Amino acid sequence: MSNHLTEADTVKVDLNVNGEKEAVSKDDQLSLDVNNLNLKEEVSRDETGNGYRAKTFTFEELAAATGNFRSDCFLGEGGFGKVYKGHLDRINQVVAIKQLDPNGLQGVREFVVEVLTLSLADHPNLVKLFGFCAEGEQRLLVYEYMPLGSLENHLHDLPPGRKAIDWNTRMKIAAGAARGLEYLHDKMKPPVIYRDLKCSNILLGEGYHPKLSDFGLAKVGPSGDKTHVSTRVMGTYGYCAPDYAMTGQLTFKSDIYSFGVVLLELITGRKAIDHTKSAREQNLVAWARPLFKDRKKFSQMVDPLLEGQYPVRGLYQALAIAAMCVQEQPNMRPVIADVVTALNYLASQKYDPQSHPVQSCKRSPSSPKVRRDDDLTHVGNGDQTDRSED
Structure with missing residues (x-):
């Protein structure tokens, strides 16, 4: 996909955000x-x-x-x-x-x-x-400067001898990235749609502290009674929401889909698009969708580099969040505040392989935003009437 922004794209911001009236010279x-x-x-x-x-x-x-x-x-x-x-x-x-x-x-x-x-x-x-x-x-x-590079460097194509990041670190990175996205969607004025969320754009500082980077494709979100922003489709193949790819109608839920793909990458260790795999396994979301429906297959979805060291219940909840985020219908995807609540909870549940043997877990109380529903632990819908993008 093209990474170009078109002439129709506009960004509405204040260059003097602190209210300082700086004289703009002719050669600025x-x-x-x-x-x-x-x-x-x-x-x-x-x-x-x-x-x-x-x-x-x-x-x-x-x-x-x-x-x-x-x-x-x-x-x-x-x-x-x-x-x-x-x-x-x-x-x-x-x-x-x-x-x-x-x-x-x-x-x-x-x-x-x-x-x-x-x-x-x-x-x-x-x-x-x-x-x-x-x-x-x-x-x-x-x-x-972010000393640990990008998440992509720690998840895919690891050089010999480099240890894979553990479950706790993966959930910490997911929760932090979600908080960054929540800031863009809910705290910035005007609110911003990131439009290029992917593993290579999540940079890691000391202690694997995640930060979103590369905002060249960012777009001011819809305001008032508008439900979307119409724009030429841009982003990265494999992370781009199908509704946006087909219509060019960009919403906050477009970012939620991309976040779901990143979360799936963290859980599975697979790439969003991997042409080295068989045709049916090349697209991560297409491969995962049928597996979401059968809890017996959840263990098949975990990154083998974790070597069985993950909490089973935590896996169910993380997969549930990812499944909700990559729903085909944008109005079925959760708002970012609910994703943050669920992932903050998951990141707080520290997994210790010494006290929890491989592939076993103790029952833990559910987060207030997470509820059991059939085979999946779903993210609570919260109040989805805040934004009328759907």
């Missing part, structure tokens, strides 16, 4: 990008006071921070460009610097959207944007 390249890309700026001051203005860095500063983008500072490469590790003297921080490929066909729009989105955001489960550089043709983003 970010503002020029906003104007040239026909992106709408709408003054909607962050009432919570959580926003901050991203700093402007010079290209010279960022080159110095990375030893002129030395190869030994190289961290990786994505659709946007290359990412380098560096140390910025001005803020005395180790940082990750993402450099837009000036010859690439995509990126400037994503660059602007990311700066505007993260300038409004401040949450422990969202990666922090320290600032940016927009000098001439150069476009760079400066983030906090």
Whole structure:
């Protein structure tokens, strides 16, 4: 799928979120990008006071921070460009610097959207944007450095000798990622649809603390009595909600579907799309759907790298949450607040393989938001009338 944002896309944010009336000089390249890309700026001051203005860095500063983008500072490469590790003297921080490929066909729009989105955001489960550089043709983003890399690095294609992350860590990552998504949906003003939730965009800090990253495809959600935002379909194959892929109608429930895929990856160790598997097992959700209906097959869905070290009841509940999130009908998917409640509960139930032998569990009281229903432990629906996106 294309990662391009179209001319029809608009982002409504306030560049001066703290109310500071900064004089915008004629050579303020970010503002020029906003104007040239026909992106709408709408003054909607962050009432919570959580926003901050991203700093402007010079290209010279960022080159110095990375030893002129030395190869030994190289961290990786994505659709946007290359990412380098560096140390910025001005803020005395180790940082990750993402450099837009000036010859690439995509990126400037994503660059602007990311700066505007993260300038409004401040949450422990969202990666922090320290600032940016927009000098001439150069476009760079400066983030906090996340030492453990992405969730994808710890879940798929592990190098020999690397131990798989355990059940408790997986549930901690799921709960933290859900809290980050809840902030975007329910706490930000205006609310934001992430649109690119996937394992490679969940970065991990010390102690496997998860943070959502890469907001180039973020979109301001529907407001008032609108149920959706109509836009060209973008995102990543395997994570994209079928309703959005077919209609281009983007809702908050589109993100919920993507989250369900990530949760399934955490539980199963499988990739969202894996072309090395047989045809019927290549798409993770299509493979999982029939298995959701038979509790006897739940143990077949667990990542074999866990070697049986997981709580059976916790597995049932985690699979139930994932099953609800990847429902084909968007109005059947839970709202993010209910997902957060259920996963916070699961993450609090620490599994100890020493006191709980492999593949056995003790009955534990249900979370207030989780109830037993036939073969699955469903996430409580909560009040789904808060948003009229369905």
